[in-house]
Amino acid sequence: MPTEVIDVIDTAVKIGLGGIITGITTYAVTSKNHKNEKDKYLLEHKYKTLESCAEKMDEFFDAWMGLLTKVGGISRHMENEGKEYTDISKKRWDSIKEKDAALVESWGSKSYAISRFRILGAENIVEAIKKTNTPHNSLREKVIFGKTVLSHDEFKEFRTELNQIKKDVHAAISKFYGSISV
Template identity: 25%
Template sequence: MPDKTILDVVDTAVKIGIGALISGVSTYWVTKLKNSADAEKEYRQRYRSILEEVADNLESVNHVYLKYWALVVEWLRYKNGNNQWPETRKEELEKVKEELFHAFKAVTSAEAKLLLVGESRAYEALRAYAEKVIKFRRTFYCENMKMTEAEMETAKSEIKELRESFFRQVSDSYKHRIT
């Protein structure tokens, strides 16, 4: 009888030990999977947030560029009508030029964020947009007596297409990386 009791105790101890081992391994495995899923979820949320920040950065530059465009077109229409452009509008244009210059800090920030998350195609699209806006600013200004409104409209359309191309790239990344 004592042998049977010892055997029962050892059998029970082995069963308890195996159960504890299985429970410990299962708990470790489930916790590891949950932590991995939480980290992936956090990464996706941060990635989405970065893309949203980049889109906001581009829109802030685009807004200032459109103000610049509108003022230069207004100046051109005054000039073509042989009218004197109001001094207040000239002052506003100077402020917008300065604002456009400073707005490009947002482009640099957006470029860095896109490169950080590995979005090289969106980066290239943003770069093309920014370069076109810079070229627009260098080509169309109030002292340029040779420019025409048609040329400005063509350049504006090209910039709009580049902006849309950029947003398509970001949108594709946004959709594919999140799901």
């Protein structure tokens, strides 16, 4: 009889220990898998947000280049026609205003990108974007508010500056993209 009791207790302990070990292992593996899935989701979301912001900044850069190119083209025509930079026809002025309206509309894209970059903690990208303010405002001040087109040399300076800023922003985005982790 004492052996039977000991055998029953021995079997119960073995079954209980096996159950406890199985339960703990299942919990640990499930927790690890859940954490890995969560980390994977967060990483994917960060990448998608970053890519969306890059697209929004390209919308802004494209609109800015659109205005600059329109003004540069009109300037070239006016030089060829021997006209003053302030002697802009209504048709040409309307085409400039159309490009400016597209640029103004793209400010929302730029603001969206900046706010998301800040959420991601990408202040280096925000600083690169801030460098657009001065040349962008200078272009609009001269052309839209000053009602004059750029000389060809001014156009080339603005274009060079825009291309450099765009390159710097893309480089900052690329660098941040490579450093993303959970």
